Amino acid sequence: MNAALELGLLYGIMALGVYLTFRILNFPDLPVAGRSTTGAAVAASLIINGVPAPLATLAGAASGAVAGLVTGVLYTKGRIDGLLAGILTMIALWSINLRIMGKSNLPLLREDTLMTPLRDAGLLGGAWSILIFAGAALVIKFAIDWFLSTDLGLSIQATGNNEQMIRSLGVNTHRTTILTLAISNGLVALCGALIAQYQGFADVSMGIGLILVGLASVIVGQAVFGRRNIFLASLAVIGGAVIYRLVIFFALGAGLNPNDMKLISALLVVAALLLPRWGFLKRIPSLRQMRSAAAVTAN
Amino acid sequence: MLLIENITKTFFPGTVNERVALNDVSLQLNTGDFVTVIGSNGAGKSTLLNMISGKLPIDSGDLAIDGSSVKRMPDYARAAYVGRVFQDPMAGTAPDLSIEQNLALALRRGQRRGLSWGVTHTRRAFFRDELLSLELGLENRLKARVGLLSGGQRQALSLLMASFTQPRILLLDEHTAALDPQRAELVTTLTESIVEKHHLTTLMVTHNMGQALRLGNRLIMMHEGRIILDVDAERKATMSVPDLLAEFAKIKGASLDDRALLG
Numbered sequence: 066m067n068a069a070l071e072l073g074l075l076y077g078i079m080a081l082g083v084y085l086t087f088r089i090l091n092f093p094d095l096p097v098a099g100r101s102t103t104g105a106a107v108a109a110s111l112i113i114n115g116v117p118a119p120l121a122t123l124a125g126a127a128s129g130a131v132a133g134l135v136t137g138v139l140y141t142k143g144r145i146d147g148l149l150a151g152i153l154t155m156i157a158l159w160s161i162n163l164r165i166m167g168k169s170n171l172p173l174l175r176e177d178t179l180m181t182p183l184r185d186a187g188l189l190g191g192a193w194s195i196l197i198f199a200g201a202a203l204v205i206k207f208a209i210d211w212f213l214s215t216d217l218g219l220s221i222q223a224t225g226n227n228e229q230m231i232r233s234l235g236v237n238t239h240r241t242t243i244l245t246l247a248i249s250n251g252l253v254a255l256c257g258a259l260i261a262q263y264q265g266f267a268d269v270s271m272g273i274g275l276i277l278v279g280l281a282s283v284i285v286g287q288a289v290f291g292r293r294n295i296f297l298a299s300l301a302v303i304g305g306a307v308i309y310r311l312v313i314f315f316a317l318g319a320g321l322n323p324n325d326m327k328l329i330s331a332l333l334v335v336a337a338l339l340l341p342r343w344g345f346l347k348r349i350p351s352l353r354q355m356r357s358a359a360a361v362t363a364n
Numbered sequence: 365m366l367l368i369e370n371i372t373k374t375f376f377p378g379t380v381n382e383r384v385a386l387n388d389v390s391l392q393l394n395t396g397d398f399v400t401v402i403g404s405n406g407a408g409k410s411t412l413l414n415m416i417s418g419k420l421p422i423d424s425g426d427l428a429i430d431g432s433s434v435k436r437m438p439d440y441a442r443a444a445y446v447g448r449v450f451q452d453p454m455a456g457t458a459p460d461l462s463i464e465q466n467l468a469l470a471l472r473r474g475q476r477r478g479l480s481w482g483v484t485h486t487r488r489a490f491f492r493d494e495l496l497s498l499e500l501g502l503e504n505r506l507k508a509r510v511g512l513l514s515g516g517q518r519q520a521l522s523l524l525m526a527s528f529t530q531p532r533i534l535l536l537d538e539h540t541a542a543l544d545p546q547r548a549e550l551v552t553t554l555t556e557s558i559v560e561k562h563h564l565t566t567l568m569v570t571h572n573m574g575q576a577l578r579l580g581n582r583l584i585m586m587h588e589g590r591i592i593l594d595v596d597a598e599r600k601a602t603m604s605v606p607d608l609l610a611e612f613a614k615i616k617g618a619s620l621d622d623r624a625l626l627g
Contacts, residue, residue, distance in 0.1 A: 222460070223461060226461060230457060232440045233456070235443035235475075236440055237438075238440070
């Protein structure tokens with residue numbers, strides 16, 4: 066249970082990144098969560114090569130930001146459909162991740178990671194580590210809240226909300242789109258780097274199951290907690306990530322095995338997408354767009 | 365101020381759908397001019413505005429604001445000089461953002477947007493004053509989502525956002541056409557007072573001939589991509605809608621005759 070909470074809070078960082086892409090920018094980059102593998106790959110390789118863990122983690126986040134930048138340039142300058150641009154980046158990254166890692170799995174158990182001090186102090190799996198992870202997720206949440214209410218952040222919100230209007234007020238929406246994708250992908254990769262250190266390995270396929278996790282966290286969180294303003298919406302996203310992990314935890318406790326997890330993830334997302342149709346969650350208008358985006362990838 | 369020289373714009377060139385939207389149009393606006401533009405559908409009125417705002421590129425000709433050519437400037441850069449209100453009341457505001465956030469976005473027109481707070485106390489006080497002039501009670505709803513406002517309220521807000529930073533040129537693209545008569549009248553009155561207050565150089569496209577005669581100090585009529593009539597303030601003051609219609613029929617008839625002769 067504690068481990069589920071810890072993981073949920075770590076994944077909350079990724080969910081915040083997904084939130085920026087999907088909700089704020091209204092950009093259908095479904096595979097965004099896959100960028101976490103790149104963050105994990107870069108951070109793990111650097112740590113194994115003796116780079117201090119904090120620096121390696123930052124480098125992991127930066128690698129995600131570059132991936133976001135590429136997606137953004139493909140979309141804006143290349144005029145490639147947003148969903149396709151995201152998938153192209155994802156496919157290319159699969160090979161690049163393998164190049165970075167050299168093999169498909171990098172163990173980190175004997176390395177000095179960000180989690181080592183927590184583990185040595187016996188804090189992992191306890192209330193303190195949950196507090197520390199919650200603190201980390203909240204710091205990022207508040208940073209995003211602040212950023213979105215600055216002049217620049219408002220122009221980013223408007224880019225996702227009414228592009229024609231914000232261009233007529235003098236904002237280069239290509240630039241805001243690329244910047245937001247870079248930040249969002251950077252957060253996702255940061256999450257990947259942290260998860261790799263938390264679970265003690267980086268695996269080239271770790272991002273596959275995650276494609277849904279970010280989306281599910283955003284949808285579930287906002288369905289449960291609402292999204293009246295940025296402050297609540299970003300909090301709901303972290304809450305969604307924690308709920309998601311708890312669902313997985315209880316599913317495992319009920320006798321399902323880890324191989325069933327992808328099925329449970331898919332069912333959870335289906336439930337979160339269908340429930341609004343049945344009335345009580347109708348207050349989420351952009352779910353419809355997400356559903357159509359999801360339908361496109363399913364094909 | 366605004367100098368338009370021999371602008372031509374053709375849509376779908378080289379195809380069966382080829383359509384000349386603007387045919388060698390020249391126009392000069394002096395500082396403080398308030399020009400109303402009328403003309404039938406497809407006359408090129410909206411295209412003219414899209415050329416000035418930079419939304420569409422110009423095929424040939426030149427466009428200068430304050431003496432320097434802005435022909436190659438992208439729309440978002442030109443926005444520093446050009447404020448615009450669209451026909452669709454939904455187009456000029458961001459529905460999920462609050463009134464004050466929308467105004468904060470408009471306040472930074474043409475300026476760098478950095479990491480300072482979008483809505484500060486000073487700005488909020490300024491917004492409240494500006495909203496007061498609309499007399500719609502919006503000054504008490506600064507934190508309300510703009511999506512909750514009516515079409516008329518949103519259009520009034522758009523008008524404020526397009527004008528309160530005093531851009532060099534204000535473009536109004538049939539901005540009252542989508543409103544019911546009462547709201548349209550309100551927005552028309554607001555337009556008059558705002559343009560007067562800031563002495564804005566304004567180009568207003570309208571379908572409403574009465575409105576075109578009532579507002580502004582100059583009237584131009586467009587037809588098939590050309591400016592076919594240019595009425596100055598003196599003559600405009602004495603004109604009525606039937607006069608305008610008669611003028612239109614006369615010129616249109618003449619141009620048809622020309623074509624018949626040439627054919």
